Amino acid sequence: MSVFKFLKSKTFFKQVAIAIIGLLVFIFILKYWLGVTTNHNQKIQVPDLQKLSLNDVQNKLKELNLDFKVMDSASFNPEYPKKSVIEQTPEAGAFVKEKRKIYLTLNPSKYRDITIPDLNGRTKRQASSELKAIGFNIGTNFTYVSDIGEDVVRGLRHKGNILQPGDQLPQNAIIDMVLGDGKGN
Template sequence: MSNKSFTFSRFLKNILIMAGIGIIFVLFFFFIYLPSSTNHNETITVPELIGLTFDDLDEFVIKRDLRYEVVEDSGYSETSDPLSILSQNPKPGSKVKMNRKIYITLNAMVPPKVKMPNLINTDVQNAEDILNTNGLKLGSLTYEPNLANNAVLAQTMNGKAIEAGTSIFKGSSIDLVIGDGEGVQRFLAPNFIGKTLDDVKFQINASNLKLDVINFIQVDSVDVNTIYKQLPPAGSMIRSGSLIEIWVNGNDANNEVPDEAPEGDVKMEK
């Protein structure tokens, strides 16, 4: 049994010794042991994975002492190959510790489906914006006679009409039928020269045209009651409902203009 008596100085000395040992232990743990066990100051640059295929991941990730995990919600890009990498986290060039996990998003094998929007009666520019918003593409435009200028009359895909709400693959091309704003079909003016007035009236009615003015003028170059001039000229581009003016060799308007064509004004000259 020790005969040394207790003194305050001896007690304080022991406390200081114990505190010093504790400080040394803490410094050793945080500045020597912990850095060595966690590879302190040893980082890896995250490689560029976007665009690579899934089969190339081992070479670019595992061989660099990194790991990867595929995010469940796959994305889709029409311009990328199926199962190619669309995005990654952390981003390329980031500095990470060894064995860090990189989360990647793969391009889907099959495009997701979207609902076909309703484009009928919208203008072309608005229709294209709607298609882009829904992940669809504007295909060919076909113009048809219709008073609705630049408006969508029909929406088709692969030559068949497609109704709004139909499920189709994202990235599909939609063809549109557009109104030309004219509402009528254009065609070449018939040739009335050399025909009789009755024949011309019949032909005008059959062509959905309107007889505007009949000019009766005596000439020696054609037979009586024969057309020798017309406006618009034969072969010019006209549309349904256009007005036709004709010149007839004759001098008797009352006998040459039947009651069924009251819309044609009659002029007589000699």
């Protein structure tokens, strides 16, 4: 039998029809299966989790059949409660499917600690600039001691306590300077 006769035969047309019907059935089964397994057309609106504690977040997301993962802690923000949510991904109001993870950034419980540098012998201006650059605030309560250098740093204090290089204080702590008066020997 030649190829052209076979292409015109009933057997060939039956096989083509069976193949097309089989392909269509496979496509419909696949579409139904994907719709069921991927929760097609299901939408859960992500709640606003900002300023909530982890216990509150867990309870709220459990009700909605969502999960969460803590990604990081940001810099301390005094406008938010300690260890509360600062940011979330996806954002509040977005639509997701069930069992989706919400990624959270938390507010630390306090400012991070910063090491006190050795500023002895630096000018008041240099020391102020360096302390501000690393995150401290400069107090207005300057103490002057007898020293040959005028406005030269001879020590640092925090709440009346003498600070040594290498000590650690929380960021935004107020540091008072002990300065030379320029009248000493």
